[in-house]
Amino acid sequence: MMRLLAMLVVAMIVSGYYFPFTFTFLPGVNTKMVLAVIGIGLVLYEGCRKRGITFSKELMGAVVLACLFSFVCLFSIDYNHTDDYSYVTYFATFFTWLGGAYAACAAIRLLHGKVTLKLLVSYLAFVCATQCILAILIDRIPVFRMLVDSYIDQGQEFYQEVGRLYGIGAALDPAGVRFTVVLLLIAYLLCEDDVIRQDRKKITGFLVCFFIISILGNMISRTTTIGMMMGLAYIIYSTGIFRLSISVRNFKFYSVFGCLLVVFVVWGVYMYQNNHNFYQNMRFAFEGFFNWIEMGEWRTGSTDRLNAIMWVWPESFKSWMIGTGKFGFYTFSTDIGYCRFILYCGLIGFGVFSSFFIFNACVFARKREHFLLLSFLLLSLTFIIWIKVATDIFFIYALFYCLDWKESEAKILVE
Template sequence: MLKLLQYLFLTILVSIYYFPIGLSILPSSLNTKNVLALVGIILLVYNSMQSKRYTISLNLIGAIGLSILFSMICLYSTDVNHTVDYAYANYYISFGVWLFGAYAVCAIIRWFHGEVNFKLITLYLTAVCFGQCVSAILIDRIPSFQILVDTYVSQGQEFFEEVDRLYGIGAALDTAGVRFSLVLVMLVTLLVQDPSIRKHSGKVTLLLLAFFTITLIGNMMARTTILGFGTALLYLAVSTGIWQLEIRSRFFTLFLIFVLILVLGVALSVYLYQTDEAFHDNMRFAFEGFFNWVEEGEWRTDSTDKLNREMWIWPEDTKTWIIGSGLFDNFVYSTDIGYCRFILYCGLTGFAAFALFFVYNAYIFAQQNQRYALMFLCFLVITFVIWFKVATDIFVIYALFYCLDGIETKPFVRRMAVPAPLSPAT
């Protein structure tokens, strides 16, 4: 029972980091991400004082430098354009909040488990995303549960109801879809790279059930999730060699269970589509492109049509192309497209620095961890593809990797004179 409560506590901890929420007990200006960042600063200071030694990896210094460079370019854009729109001029603060929040999460997980590695963080993130999908269905189906969540959690749910979208506890719209996508790729990576998982069919079954649940319900919440599903399948095909139409013996059980769950999942979905009105409507939204292709012979969605018809908005003068207009907030240009919004805000100069920041993070982790190199390449693909749809970023996941044992060659804090469970691997 104690172990179960421990796992539940850590899952909630990871959830309020990965899907931050505002709470009625907190001031309106604070959310759980900010609180975790404060805890992370306190833990970092404590650990540094105890060890009497504080070190930062050169790789992290590079990331800090690029985040500051991007922020300074955005600040310059607001200055020369005489605006007060600091949406990304303060990106270095967002960078720090995510990093310190990740440090707090990893330090607490390390306290309970003695270490925090790729396997552990993937399992917790999978549990979180699965829980968010279940929560979204409960909120949609059980009014009393929705009232309970809406009473204590502040997440802009009024807008979600206005546009008739499923939402979890901090998870909604494209932001949730992007983060679901990252976890789908990590989950497949774990299944492929960890033989201790693959040799237990029960574990493989549970993880694949989570994979398909996140894909299905996640897509009902945000169709962006399909990007993660497709990228994860690509990773699976390349890393296992099945694209050569050959199944290696060590992956046979994985593929057998994958196909069985897929077939059963499709059969159950077809049944619910025909018998459950709410499921029918959610499926129509989640796979609108597929239904239009089957029924009309054309793969299209209303949102994609709107993007293509209205939202490709570019600068109209050379100055804006170079340094931007210094305007981003309040949907000022009436476009969601990330490429357009970033370039209109800080020009090609700022966008180049921002893009380089994510290329840099993917590159350094891929270089240091060859077995995960393809996964980080997938992260990079997700980064650049998602900007066709929405202006968001994925540093939330890189911040965790900077704090894991066995990922960075030089941890955030190398040595800490605290009880052994809190000491990161060196």
Template sequence: MDLSINRDNKVFQDVKQRRNDVAIPTKFFIGIIVSCYFFPFEFTFLPSGLNTKIMLALFGVLLLGIRSIKEKSITLDKELMPAILLAALFSIIGFISVDINYSSDYSYANYWISFSTWLLGAYTTCEIIRYFYGYTSFKLLFDYLIAVCVVQCFLALIIDNVEPFKIFIDTYISQSTVAEVEFLNRVERLYGIGAAVDVAGTRFSIVLLALSAILVGSSRNRTNTFYYWSAFVIITIIGNMMSRTTIIGTSLGILYIVLNSTSLMKSLSLDRLKMWRTIFVVTFIIVAIAVFFYQTNEIIREQIRFGFEGFFNWIEIGTLTTESTERLNSVMWIWPDSNDYKTWIIGKATFSDWHAVGTDIGYCRFVFYSGLLGLITFSLFFVCNAFICASKFQSYKVFFFFLLALTFIIWLKVATDLFIIYALFYCLEPKEVS
């Protein structure tokens, strides 16, 4: 099917009409599916470990089985082969580390399972979108991801401020995919449904970066500017209250917009001036609302001070720093001994036991698990994903280089795997329908 952007093309008109015909309840259902993939969680009444990501992956196996029966064969896209090979190599290096260190920590030795689960879950998610819309695209996917992140932000505030709702969520929803509820309550952290701490921060960062790319691409449409920029500011403010890792996505997103400001400002038409007016007005209104609650609600004031601790320290004591960054720079950079060549090369197969390593910095933890061999292979894995997706989605090429930068920046703070988003890109159609 030709999905190229051509307003005289009958296929485009049919798909456009089908998109307009998707009912609100259906969109709500799709949003739940997208959230179950992007922010997986467990139900307290189901077996431990059976989270929504795994459920979607199992459904993906069923869909592939049905497809194989209908088509009598399934071909693997060639674009996936480099990623599969690097994921397999990373797993093999992990297995070697586990074996020679007599370890039982298979955290990344089993990475091929995580890789397959994300890919199958992404396949299910995209197939559901394709079933109702007749197509998938970068922008359509992120419209849902943006909505999901905004909802997660407001859910976090409701859970924190409405006790009956909090009790209901804690009774039926397990947050163990990110952190135990007892821990989140003890440290007084906001949480949504499967969205908390660095998991929320890294995924909010992905969406903020994509928001910037979409905003730049749709800068002539003032309605889109209003919705997208409102979402950007909301996720920035509440997202940082949930996880300060969100600020990385905010910073990269703003940098993305600034670097494209030349193209945005080269034609100062009335529409473009109205677009910038919309951005400033939306920012002022949302920030004013945040300031109001900061002044009138003690709980929200503490959450805002936590989320923007660096900003408040800069204003109050003249130092742009936070307690966590001070700790990160002073005691968290822990490496193997200089003469411990074995650990430097192949690691100690230690990852799950955080205290055994003593650091949460991604680079350090990957080295301790599978050495420089593992770290370099895992890095190449994400470089490969970024280049493949940049080639697939030409109009968002710069976005993927920013996404690659996001991966390596986040590893300065925490060990995380951003294949969750690349898996979705592999399942999308490369051509766009606005």
């Protein structure tokens, strides 16, 4: 029981990193910042204890690119005489994510003695599934919503005004991007980890999380659809689920996947037909699918608006190259990541920012066998989400930098 409680506490710490939020009694400071301070303190402590702090060459490369991007953004706002520091401080954001990731991984290591990819994905899958369930509870139970809102400040007034579900720090596109990353990681473990593939309970646990995040996560943010489709594509490609022959290696996975798919489909159809709130949530979550079935065209209100008015580009050569130095305050009335980044720091800044994520993807593509495909999909995700929103996925790379990639030889920030 005590170990279970300890694991729950660690999961809460991981959630505080992955879905940062602010307490009402501590305004201006979110959980990611708190964990970053703790993480930096741990790095300094380890450095004093071992009389030196050692950074890997890969991490130093990422630091250089993050600082270079910040410098380009600084040049852009200085050249354009603006005071929009949205991404000038990206180097600080970089170290905040890295410090928070170190603290979260330190908590896992304290309990389990190591921080492997499997352990990390297990916690992230549990956290994301829990956030999805919490979002439903917050929406359905007014007393619980009042309790959460009285202690958690996350802009919930806006979510309630526009009728969107939210968890604790999990809402809108940022939540959808995080769900998408975890769905890809779950698919990777299910397809590539032989220990998990031979354990029916572990297969069931990961697949239950996959289905919960795919369904309820889409109710929070339809960006989750990207992860659901990419995750299913990964599973289909890696396991050959539609082949006529079933290999012994994949038999347990096939059987559990098939049973759970039937259970969730039956449950979903029943709830769709008998629960009005669930009906409305499903219509929103899979609006494109329902429009395709009913009208023969895959479309959503948000994508229509995106395509109609949000593709805004620079109007001069100078702006194309170095940007306008304007990003915040919704200056150009667009959410599209490509437009906002190029308008802010030009093609030069956008090129550096893209190189930063290409570098991170290449670093981890070489970490272990079969990781190349996942790294490619994560890199693809970076460029896909910029079609819809200006955000990034360094939060997962920060965690990767803190993992024990070789259990016998821990390669982390402080060696």
